[in-house]
Amino acid sequence: MKKTIAIDMDGVLADIEMQILNWYERDYGIKHTREHLIGRSSDEFFPEAGLVRKYIYTPGFFQTIPLMQGAVEAVQKLMENFEIYVVSAAMEFPLSLPEKLHWLNEHFPFISWRNIIFCGDKSIINTDYMIDDYPKNLDYFKGKPIMFTAYHNTTLTHHSRVNNWNEVITLLEAEA
Amino acid sequence: MKKTIAIDMDGVLADIEMQILNWYERDYGIKHTREHLIGRSSDEFFPEAGLVRKYIYTPGFFQTIPLMQGAVEAVQKLMENFEIYVVSAAMEFPLSLPEKLHWLNEHFPFISWRNIIFCGDKSIINTDYMIDDYPKNLDYFKGKPIMFTAYHNTTLTHHSRVNNWNEVITLLEAEA
Numbered sequence: 001m002k003k004t005i006a007i008d009m010d011g012v013l014a015d016i017e018m019q020i021l022n023w024y025e026r027d028y029g030i031k032h033t034r035e036h037l038i039g040r041s042s043d044e045f046f047p048e049a050g051l052v053r054k055y056i057y058t059p060g061f062f063q064t065i066p067l068m069q070g071a072v073e074a075v076q077k078l079m080e081n082f083e084i085y086v087v088s089a090a091m092e093f094p095l096s097l098p099e100k101l102h103w104l105n106e107h108f109p110f111i112s113w114r115n116i117i118f119c120g121d122k123s124i125i126n127t128d129y130m131i132d133d134y135p136k137n138l139d140y141f142k143g144k145p146i147m148f149t150a151y152h153n154t155t156l157t158h159h160s161r162v163n164n165w166n167e168v169i170t171l172l173e174a175e176a
Numbered sequence: 177m178k179k180t181i182a183i184d185m186d187g188v189l190a191d192i193e194m195q196i197l198n199w200y201e202r203d204y205g206i207k208h209t210r211e212h213l214i215g216r217s218s219d220e221f222f223p224e225a226g227l228v229r230k231y232i233y234t235p236g237f238f239q240t241i242p243l244m245q246g247a248v249e250a251v252q253k254l255m256e257n258f259e260i261y262v263v264s265a266a267m268e269f270p271l272s273l274p275e276k277l278h279w280l281n282e283h284f285p286f287i288s289w290r291n292i293i294f295c296g297d298k299s300i301i302n303t304d305y306m307i308d309d310y311p312k313n314l315d316y317f318k319g320k321p322i323m324f325t326a327y328h329n330t331t332l333t334h335h336s337r338v339n340n341w342n343e344v345i346t347l348l349e350a351e352a
Binding site: 004006085091092094097098101112113114115116117118119120121124125126127142 | 180182261267268270273274277288289290291292293294295296297300301302303318
C-alpha cells in the first residue's frame with residue numbers, strides 16, 4: 001500500500017500570499033513583494049484594518065488564487081509513489097467551500113473527489129505525511145510533519161522545512 | 177483528553193430515508209414506510225429509474241432532510257464526555273456542501289466549525305469511534321466501528337450495531 005500525504009491548500013497548493021498582494025496592488029496602487037511580508041503580521045503590514053479578512057470574505061477570492069509555482073507538476077509526480085489527499089481547513093469560511101472545490105477541479109482535475117477533505121481543525125487527520133504552512137496543524141500531527149515556508153512561519157525551526165515544491169520532491173522521493 | 181467520535185450525517189444524524197420517502201409520496205402519491213425498504217436496493221424499490229440520484233442532485237434536498245429521531249439530544253449528551261466530530265462524505269455531491277453546513281448550523285449550532293469534516297472517502301479519519309451506516313466507511317476504520325441501522329445494512333453482522341440514538345448512548349456511556 002502506498003504511503004499517504006495530506007497536502008494543505010492555502011499557502012501550499014494555492015499562493016494565497018500572492019493573491020493578497022495582487023488585490024492590494026489593484027485596490028491601493030501599491031506593489032509589495034513577498035519579501036516585504038516576512039516576519040510581520042498581516043495587520044501590521046496592511047494599514048487598512050481587517051483588510052485580509054475582508055478579502056477572504058469576498059466572493060471570488062478563493063476561486064481565483066494563483067497556483068503555487070511547481071505545485072501541479074510536483075503533485076502529479078508524487079502521485080506515482082504516494083496516495084495524495086488534499087486537506088483544507090475550509091470550514092471557517094463557508095463561502096470558500098464551493099470555490100475551493102471549483103479551484104481544485106480546475107487546477108488538479110486528476111485528484112479524485114475521494115481524496116479531498118475540507119475540515120475545521122486537522123487533529124483527526126491520519127496520514128503518513130502532512131505538508132502545511134501552519135504550525136497549529138503540524139504540531140499535533142501523528143505522522144511526519146513538513147512545514148512549507150510562508151511569511152508567517154520563517155522563524156520556526158521545530159519541523160522539517162521545505163521552501164518550494166522542488167524541495168518537497170527531493171525530500172519525499174527519498175522516502176517513497 | 178476526551179475520547180473522540182466521528183459521526184456520519186446521512187442516515188445517522190439526518191434521516192435521508194425519510195426524506196426520500198416523503199419526496200416520493202409528494203411526487204407520486206404513494207406512501208411507503210421504512211419497513212418496505214428493508215433488504216431492497218433503492219433502484220428495485222422505486223421503479224422510476226435513477227430517482228434517488230435525481231433527488232440527491234436537486235437543490236434543497238440536503239438542506240431540508242428531517243432530523244434522525246433523538247439525534248440532537250444524544251449528541252448533546254455525548255459531548256459531555258466525548259469530543260464529537262461530524263464527518264460526512266459530502267465531496268461526491270458538490271452541491272451538498274453549503275446545504276449540509278447550513279443544515280448542521282441550523283440543527284446542531286453547538287457543534288463548532290472546528291469539528292466538521294466534509295470528505296470523500298473516510299480512510300484517513302482517525303478517531304476512537306466511528307458511527308456510520310455504510311460498511312465501506314467502517315470496514316477499514318482503525319478505531320471502534322459502530323454501525324447505525326439503515327435499510328441497506330440490516331443483513332450485515334460484522335460490526336457492533338445500534339438501531340437508534342438511545343442505543344448509541346447506552347453503548348458509549350459505558351465506555352466514557
